[in-house]
Amino acid sequence: xxxxxxxxxxxxxxxxxxxxxxxxxxxxxxxxxxxxxxxxxxxxxxxxxxxxxxxxxxxxxxxxxxxxxxxxxxxxxxxxxxxxxxxxxxxxxxxxxxxxxxxxxxxxxxxxxxxxxxxxxxxxxxxxxxxxxxxxxxxxxxxxxxxxxxxxxxxxxxxxxxxxxxxxxxxxxxxxxxxxxxxxxxxxxxxxxxxxxxxxxxxxxxxxxxxxxxxxxxxxxxxxxxxxxxxxxxxxxxxxxxxxxxxxxxxxxxxxxxxxxxxxxxxxxxxxxxxxxxxxx
Amino acid sequence: xxxxxxxxxxxxxxxxxxxxxxxxxxxxxxxxxxxxxxxxxxxxxxxxxxxxxxxxxxxxxxxxxxxxxxxxxxxxxxxxxxxxxxxxxxxxxxxxxxxxxxxxxxxxxxxxxxxxxxxxxxxxxxxxxxxxxxxxxxxxxxxxxxxxxxxxxxxxxxxxxxxxxxxxxxxxxxxxxxxxxxxxxxxxxxxxxxxxxxxxxxxxxxxxxxxxxxxxxxxxxxxxxxxxxxxxxxxxxxxxxxxxxxxxxxxxxxxxxxxxxxxxxxxxxxxxxxxxxxxxxxxxxxxxxxxxxxxxxxxxxxxxxxxxxxxxxxxxxxxxxxxxxxxxxxx
Numbered sequence: 001x002x003x004x005x006x007x008x009x010x011x012x013x014x015x016x017x018x019x020x021x022x023x024x025x026x027x028x029x030x031x032x033x034x035x036x037x038x039x040x041x042x043x044x045x046x047x048x049x050x051x052x053x054x055x056x057x058x059x060x061x062x063x064x065x066x067x068x069x070x071x072x073x074x075x076x077x078x079x080x081x082x083x084x085x086x087x088x089x090x091x092x093x094x095x096x097x098x099x100x101x102x103x104x105x106x107x108x109x110x111x112x113x114x115x116x117x118x119x120x121x122x123x124x125x126x127x128x129x130x131x132x133x134x135x136x137x138x139x140x141x142x143x144x145x146x147x148x149x150x151x152x153x154x155x156x157x158x159x160x161x162x163x164x165x166x167x168x169x170x171x172x173x174x175x176x177x178x179x180x181x182x183x184x185x186x187x188x189x190x191x192x193x194x195x196x197x198x199x200x201x202x203x204x205x206x207x208x209x210x211x212x213x214x215x216x217x218x219x220x221x222x223x224x225x226x227x228x229x230x231x232x233x234x235x236x237x238x239x240x241x242x243x244x245x246x247x248x249x250x251x252x253x254x255x256x257x258x259x260x261x262x263x264x265x266x267x268x269x270x271x272x273x274x275x276x277x278x279x280x281x
Numbered sequence: 282x283x284x285x286x287x288x289x290x291x292x293x294x295x296x297x298x299x300x301x302x303x304x305x306x307x308x309x310x311x312x313x314x315x316x317x318x319x320x321x322x323x324x325x326x327x328x329x330x331x332x333x334x335x336x337x338x339x340x341x342x343x344x345x346x347x348x349x350x351x352x353x354x355x356x357x358x359x360x361x362x363x364x365x366x367x368x369x370x371x372x373x374x375x376x377x378x379x380x381x382x383x384x385x386x387x388x389x390x391x392x393x394x395x396x397x398x399x400x401x402x403x404x405x406x407x408x409x410x411x412x413x414x415x416x417x418x419x420x421x422x423x424x425x426x427x428x429x430x431x432x433x434x435x436x437x438x439x440x441x442x443x444x445x446x447x448x449x450x451x452x453x454x455x456x457x458x459x460x461x462x463x464x465x466x467x468x469x470x471x472x473x474x475x476x477x478x479x480x481x482x483x484x485x486x487x488x489x490x491x492x493x494x495x496x497x498x499x500x501x502x503x504x505x506x507x508x509x510x511x512x513x514x515x516x517x518x519x520x521x522x523x524x525x526x527x528x529x530x531x532x533x534x535x536x537x538x539x540x541x542x543x544x545x546x547x548x549x550x551x552x553x554x555x556x557x558x559x560x561x562x563x564x565x566x567x568x569x570x571x572x573x574x575x576x577x578x579x580x581x582x583x584x585x586x587x588x589x590x591x592x593x594x595x596x597x598x599x600x601x602x603x604x605x606x607x608x609x610x611x612x
Contacts, residue, residue, distance in 0.1 A: 012496070016390050020397075023387060024404035027468060030419045031407075033429040037422070050422075051432045097317040100310050112314065119325045121576065123525045125545065126565040129552045130331035131324065133342060153320030178302075184309035213412035216531075231412040238535070245422050252415045259410040267403060274469065275476035 031256070038062050038250040045246040062250035069241070070251055074226065075233035079212055082148055082229060086211045087204050089152040094203060095196055098162030099188055103174065120156050125216060135221055142224045150221065151211055158203040161273065165199040166192075202273035205266050209259055230255050335562035342558060353563035363551075363564060366544040367571075369455060373526040373543075376459035377519035381512065383463070384470035388508075389500055391471070392478045402475070405468035417532025420461050424448050424533075448533070451540045458529035458541055470515060477508040517579045521572050544568060 037045065039054035039062070067073065101109060131150070140146025169192065177187045215231040222228060228235075234255055237248045263270065298304040336353055339346040357363050387405070391398055411419070423429045424447035431444055447457040481503060489499050527545035530537040537546035544564070552561035 016393070016395060019387065019390055020395055020401045023383075023467075024401050027405045027408055027464065029433065030423045030429065030464070031411075034419055034422065049432055050428045093317045093320065096313040100313045104306055104310055106306070106310055112318065115318075115321060115326075119321060121572065122325060122329060122569065123521075123572070125527060126525065126548070126568055127325070127328045127332055128549075129558055129561050129565060130328040130335060132552075133331065133335075133558070134323070134328055136342065149320075150324055153324035159317075184305055188309070188313075209410055213410070215412060215414050231414050234412075234414045234418065237418065248418050249422065252418050255415050256411060259412070260407070263403070263407060263410055267399075271406075271472050271476065275473055 034249040034252055037246050038253050040246045042244075042246065045244075062246050063254060066237075066247050066251035067254060069247070070233045070236040071225070071228070072230065072233055072251070072254060075228050075230045078144065078222075078227060079229040079231075081144060082151070083208050083211050085148045086151045087208050089148070090155045090158055090207050091200055091203055093152060094155060094158040095162045095193065095200070096188070098159050098166055099192065101159075102163050102166035103171065116156050116159060128217070128220065132220060141221050142227060144222070144227060147218065147221050150217060151214065155207060158207060161199050161203055162196065165196055169195055198269075201266070202269050205262060205269055206273050209262060209270075212258060230258075332562045332565055335559055336566050338559045339557075340559050341556035349559065353560045354567065356560055357563050357567050362542075363544070363547055366542055366547045367524075369541070369543045370523045370526055372455045372459050373462065373523035374520055376463050377516075377523050380463040380467045381470060381515060381519065383467050384474055385512065387467075387471045388474035388478055389504060391475050392504065393496065402468075402472065406472055407468070408465045409469040411465070413528050413532050416461065416465065416528075420457075420529075420533050421448070424457055449539060454534075454539055454541055458533060461529050461533065462526070473511060473515065474508055477511045478504050481507045513579075513583050517576065517583070520575060520579065524568065524572055524575065 033050055036053060037050060039057055039059050040048070041055075041059060041061070044055060097112075101113060135141050135146060135150065138146075140150065173191065174187050177191055178184075182190070212229075213231055215229075218229050219232045219235070222232065234251055237244075237251055241247060299308070337348060337350060339349045339352075391402065395401065408416075426446060427441065430447060431441055434444060435441060445453055448454050485503050486499055489503060494502070525545050526543045527549075530541040530543055530546050531549070534541045536550065537543065542550070545568075548561050548564045548568075551557050551564065
């Protein structure tokens with residue numbers, strides 16, 4: 001190897017790791033600065049630079065205070081209820097329609113597929129005007145169940161993931177079960193549904209994180225203080241508390257914890273689920 | 282088959298039909314698709330139709346003041362604030378291009394192999410999982426005078442005196458907001474690209490290296506062809522997304538102050554603050570038409586430029602299968 005080649009090789013290694021470290025730093029900096037500030041006392045926050053580490057990393061006062069003021073305990077319960085029901089609902093609904101669309105040829109199959117496909121082109125928020133009107137007239141405003149049903153109804157990605165998955169399960173499995181006298185319902189619930197497990201996990205995570213983070217519809221339809229989800233409970237910190245960033249940052253960090261745990265535990269499924277959804281959609 | 286013979290012998294009997302295979306299928310099709318379709322119609326198509334209707338009326342949420350024909354549509358184009366807001370999406374489109382380029386660059390590096398790659402990938406991807414309101418607070422804090430961004434810039438030698446007010450200065454605050462959207466999505470884009478690139482048989486790279494191809498040639502002739510479909514798809518999605526940009530000004534600028542109100546923000550304001558539901562509906566329909574036009578144009582362009590993308594994809598799949606077979610053989 002000549003000297004030129006050696007230099008080139010090391011230069012490439014330098015560029016490679018510099019880019020990695022630099023952009024990881026960029027991605028983490030805003031969050032890390034928030035963590036630093038969340039551990040500072042009021043006077044510390046007033047008198048030190050935002051990037052100076054806190055005196056004590058064990059000062060959890062802000063977290064406790066933020067948790068109380070924003071009534072986050074209540075918010076976590078609400079979010080948990082919403083996430084659980086929406087996830088169960090959309091997995092059931094998505095896998096059932098995917099089963100029908102993938103396994104049976106019937107007039108209207110193509111039409112239903114195109115209806116779902118076309119729906120992805122209509123940006124949900126643009127239609128909030130009339131959705132709001134609808135929610136208002138059927139009395140779904142300020143009820144968790146109304147919000148849950150709304151959130152269940154708009155999931156096309158999981159239908160794609162399930163259809164894709166069904167394509168890889170041999171139809172002969174259904175056939176032999178049918179010949180043995182099983183009904184289509186038994187075939188679906190007893191035989192196919194358990195086989196869908198990887199796809200179900202993927203959809204649950206993607207949908208769960210999506211619903212946990214959703215705030216636009218939540219702030220429109222869950223106005224009541226008692227019904228706030230975690231994302232909108234953070235709104236408590238606007239207004240009079242608007243400049244107490246040590247408190248706000250603590251609230252923000254608390255709201256990130258569930259997503260972080262899910263992410264660390266299911267990294268692989270999240271990555272593969274995203275790729276599957278994007279390629280089909 | 283059983284069903285047809287049964288029918289030819291006896292007149293149609295509902296009970297028998299239920300027990301036949303066709304009947305069983307019909308039952309399962311109806312029971313399994315009724316709820317998804319109901320949800321789709323109630324929460325997507327019905328609001329869509331209603332909104333279309335609203336756009337011809339002068340009304341608020343509770344009262345209808347009368348049919349006004351196309352007046353709302355004319356207003357959308359006449360009112361300065363509505364249409365000028367659409368120009369703001371150019372900032373977001375610019376941001377989307379930067380974001381895709383960055384994601385592509387980082388994904389390429391990942392594919393050449395990096396120690397600790399998973400850790401770096403996780404760091405860059407995590408912003409995608411943060412909820413919008415939290416992002417709002419994080420960046421209000423980040424951009425505040427003398428806070429995080431200013432401190433870091435001072436570390437590398439900038440003077441605070443020369444630094445602008447990132448959110449207050451109308452010349453740059455839209456760039457600051459676009460930056461947050463790039464920050465949130467570049468890692469997610471990168472993960473998508475890495476997924477697509479990894480589907481290429483790695484022996485291709487080894488062969489290319491033996492033949493003396495440098496990194497750039499490997500990128501151009503092996504990686505890029507394998508991912509152009511997904512890059513194009515993402516470009517389409519991000520342009521559509523730019524037209525409906527909404528989140529950064531909504532959460533960081535508390536609803537689009539200081540000249541950062543995008544079209545969506547204006548629409549939200551007109552619908553919920555001024556309660557001009559008719560006008561807001563017309564705005565939404567105009568936006569949808571623009572998005573449709575953009576999507577169709579892009580699809581046509583896509584078809585024209587990448588006519589053979591599909592063939593190459595199947596080629597890639599075949600190569601992958603071969604590799605898998607080989608791997609199994611070795612095991």
